[in-house]
Amino acid sequence: ALDGSAYAALWAPAGSTGNSQVRYRAVQGPEVGRTRLLVEGRDLTPPSFDPEGWVWTAPAANPGWVLAARPGNRPVRVTAPRLRGHRVISLRVSWDGARAVAVIRDGGRIRLVAMAVGRSPDHTPLRLSKPFDLLGDLVSARDAVWADSRTVVVLGRRRQGVEQPLRVEVGGQCDPVGEVAGAG
Numbered sequence: 001a002l003d004g005s006a007y008a009a010l011w012a013p014a015g016s017t018g019n020s021q022v023r024y025r026a027v028q029g030p031e032v033g034r035t036r037l038l039v040e041g042r043d044l045t046p047p048s049f050d051p052e053g054w055v056w057t058a059p060a061a062n063p064g065w066v067l068a069a070r071p072g073n074r075p076v077r078v079t080a081p082r083l084r085g086h087r088v089i090s091l092r093v094s095w096d097g098a099r100a101v102a103v104i105r106d107g108g109r110i111r112l113v114a115m116a117v118g119r120s121p122d123h124t125p126l127r128l129s130k131p132f133d134l135l136g137d138l139v140s141a142r143d144a145v146w147a148d149s150r151t152v153v154v155l156g157r158r159r160q161g162v163e164q165p166l167r168v169e170v171g172g173q174c175d176p177v178g179e180v181a182g183a184g
Helices: 003-011
Strands: 011-013 020-028 035-040 056-057 065-068 076-079 087-093 098-107 109-119 125-128 138-146 151-158 164-169 174-176
Touching: 035 056, 035 065, 056 087, 065 138, 098 138, 098 151, 109 138, 109 151
Parallel strands: 076 125
Antiparallel strands: 011 020, 020 035, 056 065, 065 076, 087 098, 098 109, 109 125, 138 151, 151 164, 164 174
């Protein structure tokens, strides 16, 4: 199995058509220049890499599962029953591959949620745990990414604020990025 750094070096995003495909192009190694289709579906979220070499995406109109794929393997459906019926805007797997964070629309409400990743003994993704909210007063969000092993940055707006990058410690506090960095 490739570790995340080797995987990212071998494959680069090659784009998609209308968010219906996740394709990657080899940028080094024996398959340089070759494009591979990893996942095909309707209205997929942008891809996220994990350290085990899996590329993750989710159908935006969520049926209760997300997809994970690796070159040479068929995509696997990772069960996520608590996402069923929600609109997934963004899905990102943590750097250690143990957690995922998602921006979802739950009815008229926007939520930033974290979930544990359950895997088989050979590290194949199997399920996402029950999501827990990271920011209860979020009213809009476009994307979220992992800044480090415990911190997520979400581009969003809280009830009493403007849209800005917000740094959220999983299980901890939330600060506007500019204030944390001393710029605001």
